[in-house]
Amino acid sequence: MSRFWSPFVHDLVPYVPGEQPQIANLVKLNTNEHPFGPSPRAIAAMKAAVDDDLRLYPDPASLRLRTVIAEHFDLAGQGGDASWVFVGNGSDEVLAHAFHGLFRHEQPLLFPDISYSFYQVYAGLYDIRHETVPLTAALEIDPADYSRPNGGIIFPNPNAPTGRLLPLQAVERILQANPDSVVLVDEAYIDFGGDSAIALVGRYPNLLVTQTLSKSRALAGLRVGFAIGQPALIEALVRIKDSFNSYPLGRVAQAGAIAAFEDRAHFDAMCEMVIMQRDSLTLKLERLGFEVLPSGANFIFARHPSHAGADLTAALRERAVLVRHFKSPRIRDYLRITIGTPEQHRSLLGALEEILAG
Template sequence: MSRYWSRIVHELTPYTPGEQPRVADLVKLNTNENPYGPSPKALAAIAEATSDQLRLYPEPTGQALRAAIAVSHGLSESEVFVGNGSDEVLAHTFQALLKQEGPLLFPDISYSFYPTYCALFGITARAVPLADDFTIDPADYDRPCGAIILPNPNAPTGIALPLSAIEALVARHADVPVVIDEAYVDFGAESASSLIARHPNLLVIQTFSKSRALAGLRVGFAMGQRPLIEALERVKDSFNSYPLDRLALAGATASWLDRDWFEEKRALIIAGRDCLSAELAELGFTVLPSAANFIFARHPDHSGAVLAAALRERRVLVRHFKKDRIQDFLRITIGTEAECDRLVAALTEILAEQG
């Protein structure tokens, strides 16, 4: 605390990111990173961009990257916005679109950055409880509001809504912005980008951090009809006109165009998720149905906090949330086959010890 702080700083409860420890021989399954590394073509593009050209500012709109994304989703370049990770894109979205007269609605168990943004930007919010089975019921959002944001698949549950349910929700709330946060969409859900042409109130946000294995490069993007994208651009150009550097633009564009690498690694993660879910079920865990690159599981006879601590002692890191309804769950990133085997072996040992 300091007397030099602005008033708002005193009132903030900052988001707590997943731990990034420097520990040897660690199985790191706590931050939903891709275990297989980026596309070799992305690495080559980054190396090529590491030249004397770094003395120059990057192209401020990310034109080549926006063009590549637009083609894949049947959009125009003007309907794509790129930013320094999807967190920055989300921050601009909260400022540009979600601060309305009515409250912003989002799930009570969801991405914990949402309430942080609301506090930072002075946005009135209402958390909508998940159903008893931890699913999002779109009917629960049929209430007066100023805007809606939903992750699909949701995090940390991993449960996805079908595209038909998303479209019905967007259509029922045609007078307010509806944002679908698709950080994990590539692992089992269907993108709402196909709905953009029919719904001017829809914004879809994705990231290169998960399925493209570029969490360290910080690249995210949004898709929507031109007026929504223009709103993001106006905020961005009032904050930072050059959000993506030359290396990020080069690497992300090459990664996006390497479809073969993307499909191969995505298939490995999905297969690993199915295998790990079955193995945990055999150990007595309840595993929620996941469409993401992680699973959300609890054991009926053991505390989530105790299990997470015991795993940590064995150099296996998972994510545990101290929050009502989910305090006994572990969120476990899908790692390589060897990493998942080590996790299962550690849990088998822990459960045997604890009885």
């Protein structure tokens, strides 16, 4: 705290990211990073982009990347093109622009009570009145709970940190009940088993879908995210961007992202591997007595009926295994465990067997 801070900064409650400790031989399963690595073509493209052209500014509109994304999702089939795509410095920046430019202040913004904690931070940052909507007893989103006056709706699908997936028909129910509000579906994890709401953007002008290259394309260190929606919504994001930072993606980031989208074979294979490892780890944890929520993400949410979540987290850390724990009362006994490699899972399970036996 400093006497030079403005009152605005003094009252901010910042987002707390997942821990990135420097511990030797750490089994790191706390930040939902991809265990198997990005496309070799993406790495090659980024290396090739490190040349004398770095003295030049990148394309501020990222037109080629946006065109590749539009082609990847066949937006032409819905009457769209690159004008339906916005890109930014990670999906967090894209979300920030959406909060700033698309959610109204006259009515409260709605989002789940157990969800991505950045939503609370952005609502505070942009002074947006908001209400949290409780998940059901099974920690699911009930579309009926979002049929009330609001200034916008946002939710992750699959939800985080629970991992539960909302079927596309349920997403459409929320859209149909809120034709005058922007509905933002945050799909950071959709590629690990769900149907994307991008399939609906042609029919719903109030729908914005955000995704990231950090998870399924294993490029968390690159910081590339994007949104897809009809041009009127995209133009609002562009206006915010060009009033904030006209060059959010550098040349290297654009080159790597383009190549990652073009390498569909690697993408499909890596998603299948994560799903296979998720299913395997779920079964093994259940054999140890854990209750595991159904997951459509690259992580699982699990609790043990005989052990507090904080105690398990601390005991795992003592054994150089890092998982994520949340202190919120409804979920304080759960562990969020990122899907890792088979070797990482063996270390996790061995540590848990030792803890439970003790």
